[in-house]
Amino acid sequence: MENIDWKNLSFGYVKTSANVRCAWKGGAWGEVEETDSEFINLHMAATCLHYGQEAFEGLKAYRGKDGKIRVFRWEENARRLNQSAREILMPEVPEKLFFEMMEKVIQLNHAYVPPCESGATLYIRPLLIGSSAEVGVKPAKEYLFLMFVTPVGPYFKEGFSPVDIIIDRTSDRAAPLGTGHVKVGGNYAASLRSLEKAHKNNCSSVLFLDAKEKRYIDECGPANFFGIRDNTYVTPDSASILPSITNMSLIELAKDFGMKVERRKIEVGELSSFSEAGACGTAAVITPIRKIIDEENGKVYEFGKDGKPGLISTKLYDRLRAIPYGEEEDKFSWTQVIEV
Ligand SMILES: *Cc1c(COP(=O)(O)O)cnc(C)c1O
Secondary structure (H helix, E strand, C coil), X not given: CCCCCHHHCCXXXXXXXXXXXXXXXXXXXXXXXXXXXXXXCCCCCEHHHHHCCEEECCEEEEECCCCCEEEECHHHHHHHHHHHHHHCCCCCCCHHHHXXXXXXXXXXXXXXXXXXXXXXXXXXXXXXXXXXECCCCCCCCCEEEEEEEEEECCCCCCCCCCEEEEECCCCCCCCCCCCCCCCECHHHHCCHHHHHHHHHCCCCEEEEECCCCCCEEEEECCEEEEEEXXXXXXXXXXXXXXXXXXXXXXXXXXXXXXXXXXXXXXXXXXXXXXXXXXXXXXXXXXXXXXXXXXXXXXXXXXXXXXXXXXXXXXHHHHHHHHCCCCCCCCCCCCEEEECC
16 A cells, blocks of 8 residues: 555545445345455446436544544444435345445455544445446346445545535525435535535535525535534424434534534524534534625625634534544444454
8 A cells, every 4th residue: 555644635535455345136135245446347227327326325434542443323324324225216235234344344444544643534435326227217126235445534625624605595405305315326416516606606515405495504515504502502404404423413412511402494594693503424523614605695694703613513523523533431332343
């Protein structure tokens, strides 16, 4: 392996030693295979290519100061993958198979789990695709489940420093009864134009509103949204947002800190009542928000003081990171050590 500059990694793809794969054929999962190839040999009429029959996941392995490698709440990712699979008529991946493949791919690539002090982590990407040929719109008869890993730095190059976000009413990522609540590829293709618009306006991401009324906050690009008001953690309730495992964990930590938690519809105008706001997800953990720009209404909502992350966001961020690094007692049993 080449020398990796762990401290300056971005959220990008780095080739590692191997990935693992398992095929579903004739109604059953086959043997797990390891390969060093970064390519898949796929039929050109595979349903994943034409009709978006694919789902993915994203989770991380952390190297602690004690040298141990821990993964964070992988059972939740396994469960969510199966929710996505059911939604678009793909076979479910048994939890045991998910774990076996995850353990193997980490073991094969343990040299790529970044050192503790670098702030980088090993990102694990499970992918489930319809692999057999169909020309009409129908589910595939065969599937491929694979997992690769790649060492990553922060998702937003700013790391844990506040970013600007823009509201875009000209495009939706998901319809109310669509597939916004599952991690399937089509949602992300649908979000690209909005993200590009954000970048053109010097913003890191876009805040999606509910597609029907454009009145309530949905989520923040590929991350959930939360706001802090007094001692309350507020996060949107909507049928078209992806249930973030990071958000679920922050809710539990907020309760543990003695905060109130509200999961409900949040009107855009309510943004002015939050003292802090953030985006959360595996990739970024917490990205504090400095400004939300609502161009169409000529409004700018600002959070925090002097462009610094707020106290509560910082406290949540520190605690959430300390657990998978093994620095804080894992009283919720969120982590699992992977022996290599
Ligand atoms: C993956 C994802 C998230 C974050 O979920 P985590 O489980 O916290 O990583 C949030 N929103 C969208 C749209 C996502 O795809």
